[in-house]
Each structure stands twice: as structure tokens, then as C-alpha cells.
Amino acid sequence: MAITREPTLTTADHLRRTLDGAWHDTKEKVRVDLNRDEFLPHYTPDLAEARAKTLEQMALLTAAGNAANGFRIEHGGTGNVGAAVTSIELLAMSDLSLMVKAGVQWGLFGGAVENLGTERHHTRYVKPTIDLDLLGCFAMTETGHGSDVQSLETTATYDPDAAEFVIHSPTPSARKDYIGGAAQHATMAAVFAQLLVPGTDGEETESKGVHCLLVPIRDEEGNDLPGVTTSDCGHKGGLPGVDNGRIVFDHVRVPRENLLNRYGDVDEDGNYTSPIDNVSRRFFTMLGTLVRGRITVGGSAAAAARVALTIATKYALQRRQFSSPEGDTEIAIMDYLAHQRRLLPLIAQAYALAFAQNELVSTLDRLQTSPDQDPQAQRELENRAAGLKVANTAFATRAIQECREACGGAGYLMENRLVALKADTDVFTTFEGDNTVLTQLVAKELLTGYADEVQGMSPVEWMRFAVDTVGDVVKKRTAATQIIQTLLDTRQDNEEEGSLFNRGTQLDMFGEREEYLLASAARRLQGAFKREDDPFDAFNFVQDHVLEAARAHIDRVVLEAFVAGIDECEDETAKELLGELCDIYALTVIEDNKAWFIEHRRLSVERAKAVTRGVNERCRSLRPHVDTIATGLGVPEYLLGAALLDGPGTDG
């Protein structure tokens, strides 16, 4: 029997494996799938060319079997939810237009069919959606309504005589807007609209809230169908390969069966039935099944940031500027403390967020493949998804910008990719949920203890509600409870400098900040609503505090995930590096919030000064390992796509 030995793994390999987490094999497969000419990073500002290229790439993904993961086996898929999310995430390393377009087709449109539809839809649409025989779009957002989806104006009125729904845009602000695929490729739209059925109490119609219907919008030749008017959003900040567009409906008729009727159905006579009575709960249950989109966007933004960080770090190791007094060679810019302070905290955060994202994907996979429903767990998943979407996308925007600037003039050339990464991911902070609105959502769930009633409430309303109900704010630990508890038990809360490197101390500081901010936000909410006559004034008085509490929550969740992630690492050298990166992550968050910690007596003035020293010290000790750490981010060399890494003097 021949013995096949596993080739020796480098430290960077171990880092990559640990960072890949449970879906390591999926990620490795996608890396291999993407190692062909068609997926090498490219750029064209020509919309027609970019859009055609994206479609071509999608066909290759279908052929490689990556498109089927998001769908259940009985519908023609593989039922591997985690793989579906992670494989779309990884496309971000090749081309963000491809990632978005694939996300729209298989995640959003396909997800709506899969999760909001029933057998009649699955049989008819899932297979062609996987195979790209049917190109769909996801028509939720309207010109006048983005963050407040419950206020959508598009109507779907049931006509019992024809057994049809009439889809209509009653006002200019009801126009569907920014819809990926609507400008050119999509022939069918999953349209979110206010469902109107014949009234039972003398009214002509009665609203059942927002539902989703499948509406054909184009014929095979690409012409708008009667009553449908599409237009093109044209050039955007980035994502040239995504054909975003607008749709206006003028009394467009679709058969009754086109209602995705898992959570609400209309029979031939126009009688409405639903397994969920409460209009608001029904709507949010529907939205909840689509949480995958939000998770994918966060993960993809982080993946793009990892590409940028790898490029900027490798460049900083080769680029030299200004001579050293001790010799003839110029100094590598990675050797300057100022440069280390620019890049290393971001790399540490990239690791932190990747671990948090892995945890989130595992939870998603577990819940969506479990036969049992657990509404509380689902709400927590949605909350975590919102929080990490904010953290990942805000991080990507900041990190890619810093990387671009860290590469100077070279960073501004398209051939070095950073500007494209920045431009393409720029919309991620505001689509799939605006970051400010999502941060508020995180706070809402924490402050109202996931109360059912608040789901449909406006921000002012839920805060008013919270005043009466808020009790002990319960802090939910992440999966890693046991490790965290052990570390907390060994915390060193003393004045010695070294104590800031103690993991238990760091965890404790993050936890205390979250708890205090949540509790004090709750107290101030109560005071404000008692004091102010106008509820909006009361709301405004505490809005910034509430947002800060949510951010503190996310910070804590991410740190705990980092700690748990390190625990999974099987290589001692890699584990040590991860530990130092975790210090940098923890200490920079503390540094960013230093004033708070001092103000609230969690940090003495003397110890506060040691925080900055601690970050600098870790920058110094990690300096020899920077290349390893950057490689460990797991971006294959062929997906870097930056001419500057080919050395000076190379024409792109």
C-alpha cells in the first residue's frame, strides 16, 4: 500500500485553513474554479462589454456546479446553504459585478422562489434559474422607499373575474429602482407589492401587506412586455457588469398562481389565507427567509477588503522610499511605524471579521437546514446578520480606501485594482439595508428583547415601545461560551501594562462597554420619552447613544468570534500569530473608544496611554511575519490582479 503524505503545510496555509473555517473545502474548490482566464480580474468601463462578460462568467459557474448549492435537493439543488453563501462570497475576489449578479440571480431571485414560493413555483422555476434559462431580478426597492420596505407603494390587486393580479405603480415614487438585472437581462421580476384583495367590509379592496409575485417583464428579444417600462440606471460608481435598472408597471396582469404563496395565498374568489395572522409578523417572516442576501453582501465586502489588504501589504514590502542613515538601501515602507499602523490594525480586523462571518454562516446553515423552526433563533440570526453586514461593509470601505492611499499614485491606476475594488464595493454600505438603519435595527432587537410587536414599528415607535418594556438587557454570548468564560475567569484587571494583552481583560472590557451602553441607552430612552412632549424629539435625543450601543455589541460579538476562531487553529506558530493579531484588534477598538473607557472608569489615565503603546508593540513584533499574515488571508495570487506587484518598471 502506497502511503500518500500530505505535503507540509506552511504557516500561511494554516492561517488560511483556520480563516476558511467550516467551509474550507468549498472555498478551496471555488479557488480552483476561479483559476482560469475568464475569472482573472479585468476592467472595462464599457457597460455592454462588462455586462456580457458577467453573464459569460455566470454560465461557467453553473457548469462548475456552484449555482445549485442554494436550492434544496428536492428542487434540483444540493441543499448546501453554507456553501451557497461562501461560494458567492469568494466571487468577490474575482469580480464584484459577478458576485452581485450571481447574488441577484441565485440568492435574491432564486431565494425568493425557493423560500417564498411553493411546489408549483419550485417545479417550474428553480431548475431554469440554476441553469440561467430564466434570468430574474429582485424588484423590492422603490424610488421613494428603500429603508422602509413596509411603505412600498406598488400594488398587486386581485381581480377575481380574471383570476389575475394587476401590478401597478401608482406614483413616480413607486417606481422600482436600482434593480440589478432590470436594465437588460432579466425577463422576470420578483416584485414586492402591497397585496390588495376584494374588501370584506364594504371597502372595495383590503390590504394584506407586502407580498412577492413573479412578473414577466421582457420577451425573449429583450423588449419590455405590455404595461412594463424599464429603463437603465446607466453608469454607477462601480459594478459596471451589473445592469441596474428601473421598472414602472401600468396595470400589468399576471395569473393568480404567480403569487409566491408560502406565507399568504389568495384563492380564486379572492379570499386571503395565511399561516401567520399578524400582518407585520408575516412580512418580517418573509423577509427573514431572505437573510442570506444580507449575509452574502457582508462576506463579499470583507473578501474584497482582503484582496486590497493583500495587495497593499505585498506592495509595502517591496516599495522603498527615503534612505536610511545606516546604509545605501532605501527603507521598505512596511518598516515605518506609521505604515504599520495603517495596515496592521486593518489586517487584524479582517481576520476578526472573517471568524465572525464564519460563525454567522454556520448558524444560517444550521437553521435553514433544520426541520424545526426556532423563531427566537431566527430573530437572533437576522440581528447578527444585520450587525455583521454593517461591520463588514463599513470595514471594507475604510480598509480599501486606506490600501489605495497606502499605494500612492500607483494605487490610483486601474491596472492595480484598488480603485476598482473601492468603486465596486462602495454601494455595499447602503444596499441590502442601509448601515445606519441596520445599526438601529440591531439596537432595537437588543433593547426590546426581540419582542414580536416591534417588528413593523418605525424607529420612533419602537423606541417609545422600548420605554415601557425594557428590562434587563440580556447579553447573548456567541457560540464560544465555554472558551470565553474560561478566559474571563483569568482576566487581569490591574494597572500593569501587560494586563491589556490579557484576553480575559479585553473580553471583559468589550462586554462591560456593551452592557453599560445598552443599559444607559434604555435609561435615557425612558427619561427622554417622559420629558419630551414630541416623541420624535425624545427619539432624537437618544438616537446617537442607541447607535453607539449597537456598535459596542457588534464589537463584542466580533472579538468573541476571533477568540473562538483561534481556538480552532491546529498549528502552534499560526496560533501565536493569530493571538497577536487579536491583541491588535482588541487594543485598536479600545483605543478608538478610549475616551469612553476613561470616562466610565474602566481605564485609568495611566493605563490608557499603555493602549497605544500596546498596539505599537504588536506592530513591531508582527513586522517579520507580515508577509505570512497577508498570504494567510487566503487570496490566491492569480486573483490579486495588481500590476504593481510585478515590480517597478513593468508596464501594466
Add this chain to the structure above:
Amino acid sequence: MAITREPTLTTADHLRRTLDGAWHDTKEKVRVDLNRDEFLPHYTPDLAEARAKTLEQMALLTAAGNAANGFRIEHGGTGNVGAAVTSIELLAMSDLSLMVKAGVQWGLFGGAVENLGTERHHTRYVKPTIDLDLLGCFAMTETGHGSDVQSLETTATYDPDAAEFVIHSPTPSARKDYIGGAAQHATMAAVFAQLLVPGTDGEETESKGVHCLLVPIRDEEGNDLPGVTTSDCGHKGGLPGVDNGRIVFDHVRVPRENLLNRYGDVDEDGNYTSPIDNVSRRFFTMLGTLVRGRITVGGSAAAAARVALTIATKYALQRRQFSSPEGDTEIAIMDYLAHQRRLLPLIAQAYALAFAQNELVSTLDRLQTSPDQDPQAQRELENRAAGLKVANTAFATRAIQECREACGGAGYLMENRLVALKADTDVFTTFEGDNTVLTQLVAKELLTGYADEVQGMSPVEWMRFAVDTVGDVVKKRTAATQIIQTLLDTRQDNEEEGSLFNRGTQLDMFGEREEYLLASAARRLQGAFKREDDPFDAFNFVQDHVLEAARAHIDRVVLEAFVAGIDECEDETAKELLGELCDIYALTVIEDNKAWFIEHRRLSVERAKAVTRGVNERCRSLRPHVDTIATGLGVPEYLLGAALLDGPGTDG
């Protein structure tokens, strides 16, 4: 006699006039010049189209007389230096490609001819440069050398037999890179190269340091001249109308007269003469005459940010989202505290920086039109220019990004302009001096008291130098000494909350922070260089502290300029608004550095909490005046170029 009354000025008019400062008339003229179809904001990613458009616009500027300001009357210009800078700045509101291209032609190339050349160059080249009969480029940066200009590798070797210079790129890293105009339009380059003359001490050649020479690079048909190889940088993050390119020289010969010889000349036999003996001082004197470029870049970035802030603010006043519990109408997003906190501090900073820029331009104008040389004043001007270039461009990057996000999905569409403003200005933080390097330069001058010797030193070297020479760090007040002193004399340094709104208190806190950081940086420098064996380690130990000191200096300069600017305002209502904006500016800077103020006992823990409350309070009180304040930023409506301001439902 007929009496012509000045039409009544609105508060916004008064704000604009005050903000325009001494060159109000110039700015009003340029606003009128730009009010024609050719200057309306436009976008095309097509490089050929964008480049052609920019040239066409430049011809219109020449015709309107705007190109002549940068040149002395005796050379065919108008000699209005302040007008030259401010008029190019204002182009940023129309099109940043135009601003950059105009800056290259009349500011950099023209400026090199004007300031480094002598009569033979003025007679021959100034007029055609103004009239665009000669298109030039400014070939300083090389692939391997951006921040460290003294290490440029391109050589200009004098050949006495032919009375010619031989221009040559000896290595791949000596290639001229990112040069605006080099890809297509420029027929002549102002080339910075190491000047080599025949050796006097047995060596074949002797270096005289970096000098500038005029080198023809293209013929009339656009073909590279013999020995010249140009190439195109292609697509960039933005600025599609600027044809950035690369130039490689292979022993290209130019007549001896092509040396711009004001600060260094070579006679026919190859003897070198210069009015400045010290090589380094000579080089920095040459660079110093070109300071205008850096000033223009800072001002233009700020102008672009004002456009973005106006768009985002006007949008926030019209965009409504989520209903109020008290009524049917949705709430304008400008009414949310979180949104006010996003935009108002940036608007306040826009005002602050505009006043600081006005002061800078006045100083430039005074020095460059004065018959006397004042080397100390010149050094201070260069330092101020570096500091405000950093402040303005970093601000623009952050502000435009925030504005984009504050407009949600609409902000991502090219038709709403914000993404173009972001993309176009993105390079401003790293060109005309990288911001980190410039911040270090500011610190260097402050810590070494503008010592002559340090000019050519590398960062490590000057810090080592500073150790021995640093004494009392002298804080230079801005022009407004008298006002500032009066305010300082009435400061209220008590625990009452209101004291934070006291201008004297604010000024005092900014001043104390700067002084302390500079003095402690000096102390730490001394300690580090005594302690560490390797000077680079010593340097690295304090680099972040030194950079922070420089930033504190810039903050103080900007606040003082704001205070002086308010004093110039002739309208009481406008003055009050400016006062509240100044509070927001001062308090947000204090808030950003709160930990420092607490750690250094300049702010008690209790008073620290009042800082945030103070910002929120001013947001509330300014809310009714937001439209006025935004209009006061002085961006003409026809230059906003954002379809979203035409209301929902409007196709762009």
C-alpha cells in the same frame, strides 16, 4: 443722478461673500464664466471623449482671460497670483479633470517656466502656454521616486562639444510616471533630472542636484520624438479627462538653453554657476517657487467637497423616510439626529477650511508679488501649504464619501455626481505630496525651527538632527493675532457646560494640545535617540507621536482662521450662524481627541461628556438654517449636476 441700489443680500449671500474672502470678485467672475453648457457637470468613462472635452473647456478659459493670472504682466500675464489659484480652484466645481489639466498646464508647467526660467524662456514660452499653442507637462515623479524627489534617477548630462544636455532614464524605476499630459496632449515636458556637468576633480561628471529642463517630447502629429517613449497610464480611479502617462528618455538631446536657469546655469564650457551654493537649499528653493500647485490642490479638493455637501444636504431636506407617530407625513432625513451628526460637522469643517485656505492664498499672493524675498516667511508659507493640503484633501475624501452614503442608492448613480466627485478627488490625498509625508514635513519644520540644514534630510536624519537642536518650540499665530488674543483673554475654563461654547476656551484647548504634543514629541525624540542603537528604531518609536503633533498644529491653525473669518462677516445673522458652525467645528475636533484631553487633564470626565452634548445641541439649533448654510457654501445651482435634486421619479 439716478441711484442704483444694491439688491438686498440674503443671509446665504452674506455667508458666500464671507467665505469667498479677498478674491470674492474673482470667484464671482469664474462662477459666471462657468455658467454655460460646456461647463455643466458631465460624465463619460470614454477616455478619448473626456480628454477632448477637457481641452475644449480649457480653450474657453483662455478666451475668458482666466489663464493669464498666473503670469507676470511683463511676461504677458496679469500678475494676479491669488486670482490664478482661486480661479483654478473653482474649476473643481465644474469638472476635476479640467481643474487638474488646467493646473498642470498653467500652474505646474507654466509655473516652472515662469519661476524657474529666465527671460529667454519667458519670451518664448509664456504666451503660447497661456494661449494653449504650447501644451506642456510636468515630469517630476518617477516610478521609483515619488515622495523622495531628491533621489530622482533621470539624468541631464551636459555635453560641451555639442552645447547640449543629454536626457536619459538609466533604469526602469527612472521612468517618469503618472504625468498629466504625457499620454497624449503635451508636446513639451518640464523634466526634473540630476544635472551632471563635466567633473573638475578628475571625475568624468559631477552632480549638481536636481534641476528642471524643457524637453520636447512629441511632434505636431502627436508622435514621440526620437529617443522619447511615452505610454498611457490608461484608466484610473477617476479624472478620465486627464491623459496621465509615462515617459522614458533614451539619450535625448536638448540645447543648453533649455535648462530653466534661474537658480543654476551651465555655460557653454560646462561650468556651473548658481546664486545658491548649498545643493539642498538650491533644490528646495526651486521647489518652493512651485508651492502654488500644492495650494491649488488643497483648495480644489475642498471646493469639490463643498459641492458634495451641498448635494447631500439639499437631498436630506427633501428625502423622507419612516413615518412619524404624530402624523401622516414621513420624516425628512435631515431631521434625524444621526443624519445631522453626519453632515453638520462636515459642513462646519468645510467653512473652517475655506477660511484657512483664504488666509493661505493671501499670504501666497503677498509673498509672490512682493519685490523683497523673505526666506523665513517663504518657509512658513510652504509649511502652511503642506499642512492645509493634507487637511483639505483628507477632508474631501471623508466628506464626499459620507455624502455618497448619506444619499443611499441614489448616491451611487453617476447621474447624481457624488461618485464622480469621490473618484476624481481620490488621488488628491497622495499627489502633490503624499499626505503622510507632508504631515511629517509639517512636524519637521516645527520641531527644527525651520533650520536650513534639515531641508534635504531624510525623515530619520532630520529627527536625529532635531534631537540636538530642538529648543523652545515656537508657536506661530496666524494673521489674526489680535482677535485671537482678545478671545483668549476672555476664556472660561470652568466646569460649567457653557464654557465649552466659549471661543477663548476652545482656542486655548487647541493651542495647549499643539504645544504639549510638540514639546513632548521633542522630549521623546531625545530619549529615543539616546536609548536606541539603531537610529531607525528611534525614529520609529516616535513617528506616530510626531505626526499627531503636526495634526494638532493644523487643527489650531484652522480654528484660528475660522475665528478670523467670522470677524470679517458684515451681517449679524450670518455672523451668528458662522459662530455656531465654529462651535461645531471646535467641539468635534475636541470630541475626536477627547481621550487626549482627559489623559492630559485638560478636560474633566464630567466636562468631557458635555462635549458630545454640545455638538448635538448645536445640530439642533442649526437645523432650521441648514438650507441657508448649505447655499452659503457658494456652489452655484447649475454646477450641482445631481439629478436627485430634481425630485423623486425624475429620470436623470
